[in-house]
Amino acid sequence: MADPTTTPARPDAEVPDYVPATVEAKWQARWDARRANSPDLARGEKPFYQLMMFPYPSAEGLHIGNLYAFTGNDIHGRFQRLRGHTVFEPIGYDAFGIHSENYALKVGVHPSELIPRNIANFRRQLHRAGLMVDWSRELSTTDRSYYKWTQWIFLQLYHRGLAYKKRAAVNWCPSCKTVLANEQVEGGVCERCKTPVEQRQLEQWFFRITDYAPRLLKNLEKMDWSETTRTAQRNWIGASEGARVTFRVSDDGDRTDDISVFTTRPDTIFGATYLVLAPEHPLVDAITRPEQRAEVQAYRERAARQDLITRKTSKEKTGAFTGATAINPATGAAIPIWIADYVLMEYGTGAIMAVPGHDERDFDFAREFGLPIVRVVASEGVDPGAPLEAADVETTAARVVNSGEFDGMPVARAKERIVAWLASSGAAESVTTYRLHDWCISRQRYWGPPIPIIYCESCGTVPVPEKDLPVELPYVEDVRPDDSGISPLARHEEWYHVACPQCGKRARRETDVSDTFLDSAWYFLRYPSADREDVAFDAALTRKWLPVNSYIGGNEHAVLHLLYARFVTMVLHDAGLVHFEEPFTRFRAHGLIIREGAKMSKSKGNVVNPDEYIERWGADAFRTYLMFLGPYEEGGDFRDAGIIGVKRFLDKLWSSTHAATAQPASGSPDVDVMRKLHQTIRKVGEDIPRLSYNTAVAAMMEYMNVLRRGERTPHVDEVRPLVQMVAPFAPHIAEELWEKLGGRGSVLDGGWPAFDPALATEDEVALAVQVNGKLRGTIRVSKTITQDEAFALAMQEPNIAKFVTGTPKKVIFVAGRLLNIVV
RNA sequence: GCGAGCGUGGCGGAACUGGUAGACGCGCCAGCCUUAGGAGCUGGUGAGGCAACUCGUCCGGGUUCGAGUCCCGGCGCUCGCACCA
Numbered sequence: 001m002a003d004p005t006t007t008p009a010r011p012d013a014e015v016p017d018y019v020p021a022t023v024e025a026k027w028q029a030r031w032d033a034r035r036a037n038s039p040d041l042a043r044g045e046k047p048f049y050q051l052m053m054f055p056y057p058s059a060e061g062l063h064i065g066n067l068y069a070f071t072g073n074d075i076h077g078r079f080q081r082l083r084g085h086t087v088f089e090p091i092g093y094d095a096f097g098i099h100s101e102n103y104a105l106k107v108g109v110h111p112s113e114l115i116p117r118n119i120a121n122f123r124r125q126l127h128r129a130g131l132m133v134d135w136s137r138e139l140s141t142t143d144r145s146y147y148k149w150t151q152w153i154f155l156q157l158y159h160r161g162l163a164y165k166k167r168a169a170v171n172w173c174p175s176c177k178t179v180l181a182n183e184q185v186e187g188g189v190c191e192r193c194k195t196p197v198e199q200r201q202l203e204q205w206f207f208r209i210t211d212y213a214p215r216l217l218k219n220l221e222k223m224d225w226s227e228t229t230r231t232a233q234r235n236w237i238g239a240s241e242g243a244r245v246t247f248r249v250s251d252d253g254d255r256t257d258d259i260s261v262f263t264t265r266p267d268t269i270f271g272a273t274y275l276v277l278a279p280e281h282p283l284v285d286a287i288t289r290p291e292q293r294a295e296v297q298a299y300r301e302r303a304a305r306q307d308l309i310t311r312k313t314s315k316e317k318t319g320a321f322t323g324a325t326a327i328n329p330a331t332g333a334a335i336p337i338w339i340a341d342y343v344l345m346e347y348g349t350g351a352i353m354a355v356p357g358h359d360e361r362d363f364d365f366a367r368e369f370g371l372p373i374v375r376v377v378a379s380e381g382v383d384p385g386a387p388l389e390a391a392d393v394e395t396t397a398a399r400v401v402n403s404g405e406f407d408g409m410p411v412a413r414a415k416e417r418i419v420a421w422l423a424s425s426g427a428a429e430s431v432t433t434y435r436l437h438d439w440c441i442s443r444q445r446y447w448g449p450p451i452p453i454i455y456c457e458s459c460g461t462v463p464v465p466e467k468d469l470p471v472e473l474p475y476v477e478d479v480r481p482d483d484s485g486i487s488p489l490a491r492h493e494e495w496y497h498v499a500c501p502q503c504g505k506r507a508r509r510e511t512d513v514s515d516t517f518l519d520s521a522w523y524f525l526r527y528p529s530a531d532r533e534d535v536a537f538d539a540a541l542t543r544k545w546l547p548v549n550s551y552i553g554g555n556e557h558a559v560l561h562l563l564y565a566r567f568v569t570m571v572l573h574d575a576g577l578v579h580f581e582e583p584f585t586r587f588r589a590h591g592l593i594i595r596e597g598a599k600m601s602k603s604k605g606n607v608v609n610p611d612e613y614i615e616r617w618g619a620d621a622f623r624t625y626l627m628f629l630g631p632y633e634e635g636g637d638f639r640d641a642g643i644i645g646v647k648r649f650l651d652k653l654w655s656s657t658h659a660a661t662a663q664p665a666s667g668s669p670d671v672d673v674m675r676k677l678h679q680t681i682r683k684v685g686e687d688i689p690r691l692s693y694n695t696a697v698a699a700m701m702e703y704m705n706v707l708r709r710g711e712r713t714p715h716v717d718e719v720r721p722l723v724q725m726v727a728p729f730a731p732h733i734a735e736e737l738w739e740k741l742g743g744r745g746s747v748l749d750g751g752w753p754a755f756d757p758a759l760a761t762e763d764e765v766a767l768a769v770q771v772n773g774k775l776r777g778t779i780r781v782s783k784t785i786t787q788d789e790a791f792a793l794a795m796q797e798p799n800i801a802k803f804v805t806g807t808p809k810k811v812i813f814v815a816g817r818l819l820n821i822v823v
Numbered sequence: 824g825c826g827a828g829c830g831u832g833g834c835g836g837a838a839c840u841g842g843u844a845g846a847c848g849c850g851c852c853a854g855c856c857u858u859a860g861g862a863g864c865u866g867g868u869g870a871g872g873c874a875a876c877u878c879g880u881c882c883g884g885g886u887u888c889g890a891g892u893c894c895c896g897g898c899g900c901u902c903g904c905a906c907c908a
Contacts, residue, residue, distance in 0.1 A: 228827060232903070235826060240907075263908060276908095315906065347907045354908090360824095361906055435907050555902080592902085599901095628848070629835060634828085637835060645848040651863095686839090695837070698847035705847090768843040773889040775843055799875095812888055818842055822888045 015662075018654040020618025024732040028130060036746060037089065038136040041528050041541055044086030049545050050077035051524055051584070053553030053561070054092040057118040057140075059103055062125040064600065064608045064638065065554070068593050071623045072632050072693065073552045074131045078728035079688045080550075081132070082752040088545060089132050090527040092139040093119050096147070097516030101447035105480060111447045112475065115142055125610060130619045130731050137530040141519035146526065147449035148470035149536035153522055153568060154441075154452060154514060156575055158463050162208045165461070168440060172200035172485065198305050202485060204442035205451055205512065209567045213237050213434040215581075216566055225587040226633070232558040238435030240264050243419045245353060245428045247275055247326040249287055250334045257286055259326055259337070262348030262433050265355065265394070266422070267414035269330040270403040271376035272353035273366070275337045276319065278345040279303040287337060289323025296320045296339060303341045317342060317365040328353075329427040330403075330418070340365060348433050356391065363391035376402050377411060439564065441515040446479040446488045448513030456500035456507035465501050471509070487511040521564040524548055524583060525572075543579060551584040552691075558589060588691055591635025593626075600638075608638055620730035621647045627693035627729060636694075649701050650733055653719075653726060656707060657737045660716045669715040676706040677721060678760035681753050684725050693729075700725060716741060721753035768818040769794045771803040787813035794819055 031037060041047075052073035055066050077089045095115045104111040119140060126133065139146055157163045175195035209216075217237050220230045242264035249257045259275060277284055279300045288296045299320035319340030328335050342361055343352050356366035356373040366373050377398045378384050384401035400406050400414040409417065422428035442451070450471045452464035464471055474495040479488050489511040490496055500507035528541040553561075562584075569583040592599065595606040613622045625646040630636020680703040687696035703722060707714050720741050727734035727747045738747035766778045767790060777800045779793050791811055795801050804821055812820040 228903095231827060235904075238904095238907070242908080261908080265908080317906090342906045342908095344907070349908095352908050359908070361908080364906095433907080558903085594901095625848095631836085639835070639849080642835065642849050649848090694835095695847080698837070701847055766843080770843085770889075773842095773887095778843065810888060812842090814842055818889090820842080820888055 015655050015658040018651060018733075020620060020650075020732070021615075023736045024128075024130060024619050027732045027735045028127065030735075032135075035136065037132045038134045039086045039088055041088060041545065044088075046085045047545050047549075048077070048080045048085035048087045049524075049528075049548045049550070050080060050087055050089045051527075051548045051551045052089075052091075053551075053557060054094050054520070054523060055122065056097070056099060057093045057095050057115065057122045058099075059107070059114070059118055061118075061121050062129075062610055064593050064610055067125075067129055067610050068626050068635075069552060069554060069590050070126070070129065070131055071626050072590055072691065073550075074133075074623075075627065075688065075693060075728040076550055076552070076691065077132055078731060078748060079752075081748045082724065082727065082750075084751065087132070088528065089134060090137050090139075090530070091126065091131070091133040091135070092523055092527070093122065093141065094516065094520050094523075095119065095140045095142045096448045096513075096519050098443065098445060098447070099516075101445060101479065104447070110477075111479065115140075128614055128619060129610070129623065132731070137527055139523070139526060139530045141516075141523065144470055144472065145533065146523075147473070147519070149526065150449045150514065150519055150522070151452040151464070151469050151471060152466065152536055153518070153572075155463050155466065155469075156577070157207055157568075157571055158453075160571065160575060162211070162571060163205060163441075164208065165203055165205050167201045168204050168206075169199045170202050170204075170444075170485075171197045173197055200485060202442075202444070204440050205453075205510075205514075207439040207441055207567070209439045209564075210434060210436055212567050212570055213239070213436050214432075215570060216436075216563065219566075219582055223582060223587075224585060226555075226589045229555065229558040229562065229587060229589050232555075233563055236436060236559045236563065240433050240435070242266065242431065242433060243415075243422075243428045244349065244431045245269065245329065245422060246426070247329065247335075247353065249337070250325045250327050251287075257283055259283060259287075259351050260349045261351045261353045262431065263353055263355075265358065265415070266419045266428065267400055267403075267406075267411050268355040268358050268376050269328065269353065269418060269422075270400075270406075271355045271357045271374045272328055272330075272335065273356060273372045273374055274335050274354045275326050276340050276343045276352050276354050276362075276365070277322075277337065278343040278350040279339050279341055280345040281339070281350045283351075284322065284339055287322055287324040292321060292323035296322055299339060306341070315364075317361070317368045319365065319369065321369075329422055329425070336371070338365075338369070346437055347435060357388050358391055358393060360391040360393070363388075374402060376400060439515075439517075439567075441518055442512040443515055444481060444485055444487045444511075445513055446473075446476060446481075448516065449473065449519070450489060451510045451512050451514050453510035454498055454500060454507050455510065456503060456505060458505055459500055459502045459507075462500060462502050462507070468501065473513070487513065489513070517560055517564050518568075520561055521568040522572075524551075524565070525569075525578070537578075546578065547580045547582060548584045549586065551587045552590060553587070554592075555589040562587070588633060590632055590691075591630065593635055593638050595638045613643070617643055617647055618650075618732075620733050621650055624650070624697060624729045628697040630694055632691045632693050646697070649697075649704060650730060652704055652708060653722065653737065654733065656704075656714050657719050657723065657740060660714045660719045661740055661742075663713055667715065669717045670712070673707055673714075673718050674759055675762065676703055677718060678756055681721060681725065681755045682757075682760055685752065685755065688728065697729065723747065724750055724753045765816050767816070769797070769800050770818060770820040771800065772822055773820060776800045776803055783816055785815075787811065787819070790819050791821070794821070 050073060052070055077087045081087045100115060101111055104114045141147060154163060173195055217234065217239060220233055223230065242262055243266040245261050245263060245266065247259045247261065249259060284296065319338045322337045322339060324337045325334040326337055354362040354365065356362040356371065357375045358377055373388055375384060375388055377394055378401045379395050379398045394411055398411050400409045400411060406414050406418060419428050419430055450473055452469060452471045454462045454464060456462050474492050476488050476492050481488060496508055498507055498509050525537040525542065528545045529535060529538040532538055565583055569578065570581050572578045573581045595608065600607045621643060625643040628646055629638060629642060680699050683699040684696045700722065707718055723734050723737045723741065724747060734747045738750065743750050763783050764780055765783050767781050768775055769777050769779060777797050779797060781790060781793060790813060804823055806823065808821045808823050810822040
C-alpha cells in the first residue's frame with residue numbers, strides 16, 4: 001500500500017523522499033534548542049506584537065477552529081518577521097471559569113488536577129502545529145503569579161470608584177440549588193434537571209463600564225478593526241438619543257413622588273395615556289393605593305418567580321393597576337400608573353410613558369386593559385381624527401397632530417421643540433441612554449480568582465492590601481455549589497475567617513470569585529512581563545510593545561471580551577498606568593470552519609481531530625490547506641478531499657528544490673519564469689497583510705506550474721524566493737529547503753524576497769476586443785499601444801471585423817485591458 | 824421583529840477601485856509510464872451546438888458602451904441580538 005506521506009523520486013532525478021514527520025520533528029527540535037521564537041523583548045528592533053485570542057483548554061483538546069485561528073495568526077507573524085520585525089507571538093490559557101469547573105464536576109476530577117492535564121495536552125498539540133510562539137512566556141490565568149495581578153486589577157478599579165456592590169437578579173435552579181448562567185437556562189428551565197428557573201436577588205460586584213460607554217463608542221470610529229466587529233460593539237453599547245421626562249404623581253394629598261421616564265419619542269407625549277413601571281421599580285410600594293395593594297403584590301411576586309429568559313421571550317402583555325395616577329406634563333391630564341413586566345428595570349429609568357397610538361407594545365397593552373389610544377402623529381393626507389387599528393409607527397414624512405401648539409410640525413422638529421418647552425418648566429431634559437449594563441463580575445463559584453475584599457464589622461468593606469496579594473484560591477475538596485447560593489469558598493473556615501487588615505479584628509472574606517472575562521481582559525498586558533514577580537506589567541516593556549499591533553480572533557468574542565479588554569485598558573490609562581487608551585491597534589475576526597455545510601459538533605459527529613491530520617499529512621500541509629480552503633475572514637468548508645492538492649504542491653517544491661541544487665548553478669534563470677516570479681512576490685506580499693491567504697497560496701501554486709513547465713530543471717534563483725514565500729505557511733519544509741539551498745540560519749532571517757517591478761512587467765498584453773460589449777476576440781499588442789493603433793489592428797482580425805458594419809458610433813479604449821467598438 | 828454577512832461550474836473558491844467570469848485546488852475524462860495503482864507525468868474539463876455562435880454569477884427590473892460588481896424590489900441561507908421605551 002502506498003504511503004501518502006512520502007513521494008517517490010521522479011525517475012530522472014536523485015531526490016530523497018519527503019517525509020514530513022521527520023522534517024517537522026527536526027526543525028521543531030532546532031527551534032526549541034535555539035530558542036528561536038523567544039525574542040529579546042528589551043533589545044529587539046522594530047517590535048511587532050502578534051496576538052491571538054488564547055484558548056480555553058478543554059478536555060477534548062485543540063479544536064480545529066483554534067488551529068485555524070492560530071495558523072492564520074502565525075502566518076501573519078512569520079511574514080512580519082521576514083519583513084525584518086522582531087515578532088512576539090505569545091500563548092496562554094484561559095483556564096479559569098464555570099466552563100472548566102462544570103466539566104471537572106461532570107467527570108469527578110478536581111479542577112486543579114484536570115486543568116494542568118488539559119494544558120499539557122494543548123501544549124503538545126500547539127507545538128506540533130509548528131507555531132512561532134514564545135514558549136518561555138507561556139501563561140495560564142490560573143497561575144498564582146497571574147491571578148495575583150487579576151486581583152490587583154480589581155483593586156485598581158475599586159480604588160477609582162469603578163467597582164461597587166449591589167443586589168441583582170440571578171437565575172436560580174431550586175432543584176439543583178445553584179445559580180445558573182444565562183446560557184444554562186434553556187427555554188425557562190434548567191438545562192440539566194428541567195426544573196423551571198427562578199430569579200433570586202443576590203449582592204454582587206459590578207464594574208461601572210457604563211461610565212465609559214460614550215468613550216467606548218466614540219473610539220470605535222477611528223479604529224482599524226473588522227467592520228462587522230465594530231458594528232457589533234456599537235449595537236451592544238446601543239446609544240439611544242431621547243429625553244428624560246418627569247411625571248408628577250397626582251395623589252390625594254402631599255405625596256410628591258415624581259416618576260422619571262425615558263423616551264426616544266418626546267414628540268408623542270400628547271399621546272401618553274398611561275405610565276408603566278417595571279414590577280421591581282422602587283416607587284411601586286409608595287404609590288400603590290391600599291385597595292390595589294393585594295393585586296400589585298401578587299403580580300410582583302409572580303414576576304419575581306419568573307426566570308429572566310421567559311420574561312424576555314413571551315410577548316403576552318400582563319400587568320396590574322396601582323390605583324395611582326400621574327399628571328402628563330404636556331396635557332395636564334391625570335393618567336393611570338400601571339406595572340407590567342414588559343418594562344425592564346435595567347433599561348432607561350425602569351419606567352415608561354405609554355403611547356399606545358404609536359408603539360406596538362403599548363398598543364397591545366392598551367387593548368388588553370382597555371386604556372385610551374390617541375393619535376398624535378399622522379402622515380400626509382391622514383385624518384388626525386381617524387381611529388387606529390394598530391400602532392402607527394412614525395414615518396419620516398409624518399407630522400405631529402392633536403398636540404396643541406405643536407400641530408403640523410414635522411416629527412424631527414417636534415422632538416426638539418417639545419423637549420425645550422418641557423425643559424423650561426424642569427419637566428424634561430435631553431439624555432442619551434445606553435443598553436450596555438454595568439459588568440457583573442461576581443460568580444458564586446469556586447474556580448476563579450477570589451475577589452480581594454474583606455468585610456469587617458467595624459471598618460466595613462476593606463480592600464485587601466496589595467502586599468497581601470494574591471488572595472490564594474484555597475483547595476476545597478468538594479467544589480459543588482450548595483443551596484445557599486453562596487460560593488463553596490465560604491465552607492473553608494480557615495480561609496473564610498480573617499483578621500481585618502485595618503483594625504485587626506475578626507473579619508470575613510468575600511467568597512465570590514471574579515468572572516473569567518476579567519482574566520482575559522488584561523492578559524495581553526501580562527505576556528511581555530510574564531516572568532516578572534514584582535509588577536503586573538513592566539513599564540518599559542509595555543511602552544515598547546504595546547498596544548498590540550495585530551490581534552486575530554473569533555467573532556464570538558466580538559462583543560464581550562473585546563469590550564471588556566478595551567474598558568480595562570481605558571481605566572488603566574486614566575490611572576496613568578498605560579500610555580494608550582485602546583489595546584488593539586488592528587483587529588481582524590477570522591471566519592468559522594464548517595464541515596459538509598454544518599458547524600462542527602460532537603453530536604453531529606463531524607468534528608475533525610487535528611492530530612490525525614497532522615500525523616497523516618504533516619503540519620505543513622495541514623496548515624497550508626487550512627489557509628487555502630477559503631477566505632480567512634469568512635472561514636470555509638473543511639473537506640478531506642482538498643488536502644491532497646496542497647500536499648502535491650509541497651511535494652513539487654521539495655523535488656524542484658532538490659533538482660535545482662543537484663545541478664551546478666551555471667546559466668541564468670529563465671526570463672519568463674522570472675517575470676512570473678516577481679509578479680508572485682508582489683501578489684503574495686500584498687495578500688498576506690490583507691489576510692487573503694487562500695489567494696496567496698493559489699499564486700504560489702500558479703508560479704509552481706510555470707516553474708515546472710517543460711522539461712527544464714529549475715534554477716536555484718527561481719526556487720529560493722519561493723521557499724522564502726512559502727515559509728509563513730509551511731515553515732518546516734521551508735527551513736529544510738533553505739538549508740539545502742545553502743541559506744544561513746533560519747529562512748526567516750533571509751528576509752522577504754526582493755521585488756523588482758521592472759522584472760514583473762509584461763511588455764505585451766492580450767487586449768480584449770468587444771463589439772457592443774460582447775467579446776469577439778483578443779489581440780496581442782504592445783502595452784503602450786494607442787487607441788487608434790489598437791483599433792486598426794483589431795479590424796485586421798476577420799472574426800472581429802465581421803461584426804463591425806459601417807463606421808463605429810463610439811470606441812472605448814481601456815489601456816492594457818480592452819477595446820470596445822460600439823456600432 | 825431588529826442588526827450584520829452571504830448567494831458564482833459536480834465541489835471549495837478566484838475576479839483590487841464596473842472592463843476577457845470561472846484563477847488556484849479537488850473531482851472527473853483521455854493519454855503516457857507501469858505486473859499493478861487510491862503513485863507520478865501530459866492534456867482536457869461552465870452548459871448547448873459538428874461549427875459559426877448562443878446561453879450563463881439566486882429571481883425580476885434599472886443605470887451604463889460594458890454589471891458577478893452599482894441602484895430598486897423580491898426569494899433563500901448563515902450568524903448575532905431580541906418587549907431596549
